[in-house]
Amino acid sequence: MTPREKIIVALDLDTTEKAQSVAASVASVFPFFKIGMKLFTKGGPDFVADILKHGKVFLDLKFHDIPTIVAEAVSNAAQIGISLLTVHASGGSEMLKLCMEKLSVAGGKCRLVAVTVLTSMDSLAEFGIERSPSEQVRLLADLAHRAGVHGIVCSPQELSSLRSRYPAPFLLVTPGIRGASDDAGDQKRTASASAALAAGADYLVIGRPIIAAPDPVEAAERIAREIS
Ligand code: C5P
Numbered sequence: 001m002t003p004r005e006k007i008i009v010a011l012d013l014d015t016t017e018k019a020q021s022v023a024a025s026v027a028s029v030f031p032f033f034k035i036g037m038k039l040f041t042k043g044g045p046d047f048v049a050d051i052l053k054h055g056k057v058f059l060d061l062k063f064h065d066i067p068t069i070v071a072e073a074v075s076n077a078a079q080i081g082i083s084l085l086t087v088h089a090s091g092g093s094e095m096l097k098l099c100m101e102k103l104s105v106a107g108g109k110c111r112l113v114a115v116t117v118l119t120s121m122d123s124l125a126e127f128g129i130e131r132s133p134s135e136q137v138r139l140l141a142d143l144a145h146r147a148g149v150h151g152i153v154c155s156p157q158e159l160s161s162l163r164s165r166y167p168a169p170f171l172l173v174t175p176g177i178r179g180a181s182d183d184a185g186d187q188k189r190t191a192s193a194s195a196a197l198a199a200g201a202d203y204l205v206i207g208r209p210i211i212a213a214p215d216p217v218e219a220a221e222r223i224a225r226e227i228s
Contacts, residue, residue: 031055
C-alpha cells in the first residue's frame with residue numbers, strides 16, 4: 001500500500017451535496033472517504049453508493065447493540081460495497097465474534113474495526129470505571145484483538161504502544177492528524193501525518209485540515225507531499 005492509499009478523507013460536511021462535491025475534487029489525490037452517522041442519516045445507502053463512484057468508503061457508524069442486531073447490520077453494510085466499518089468494542093466479545101462470522105458469510109472486502117474509548121472522554125468515573133481512559137483503551141483493544149476483528153481506531157498518542165502490542169496485519173486507524181499550521185479544533189491528541197505513519201498507523205482519517213481548507217485539493221496535495 002502506498003502512503004497515499006493510507007489516507008481517508010472524513011466527509012464531515014453539512015450536506016450530502018457538499019460531501020459529493022468535496023469527494024469528486026479530492027479523489028484525484030486521496031480516493032478513500034469516511035462517512036459518519038451525520039450524513040448517513042441524511043443520505044443513507046444511496047449516498048454511500050454515490051461516494052463509491054469516487055473511491056473507497058469507510059462507514060463510521062460505530063454500531064453498539066445486542067450481538068444479533070449488530071451482526072445483521074454489519075452484514076447489510078458490507079453488502080453496500082464499503083471497505084471499512086466501525087463497531088464499539090464495548091459491545092463485547094460475543095458481539096464482535098458474531099459480526100466477524102456474518103462478515104465472512106457476506107463475503108467481499110469489508111474490514112471491521114473496533115472503537116475503544118471515545119476521544120471526548122477524559123474520565124470514566126461516571127460509569128463506575130476507576131481505571132484511566134488509556135488503561136480502558138488497552139483493555140478494550142485486547143478484547144477486540146482476541147475476538148478477531150481486523151483492527152481498532154486509536155489516537156496518535158496510543159499508536160506506538162498499540163503497534164508494538166499488536167503487529168500487522170492488525171489495523172490501526174488513526175484520527176487527530178494535523179499539520180504544523182493547522183488549527184487543532186476539538187482534537188485533543190494530535191500528530192502530523194508523517195509522524196503517525198512512522199508510529200505504525202495503517203490508515204489516517206483526516207477531516208477539517210482538508211475539507212475546511214480554502215482549497216481542499218491544494219490541502220490534500222500538501223499532505224500527499226508530506227508523506228511521500
Ligand atoms: O479533526 P478532523 O476533522 O480531522 O476529524 C477527523 C475524524 O476524527 C472525525 O470524523 C471524527 O471521527 C474523529 N474525531 C475524533 N475526536 C475529535 C474530533 C473528531 O476522534 N475530538
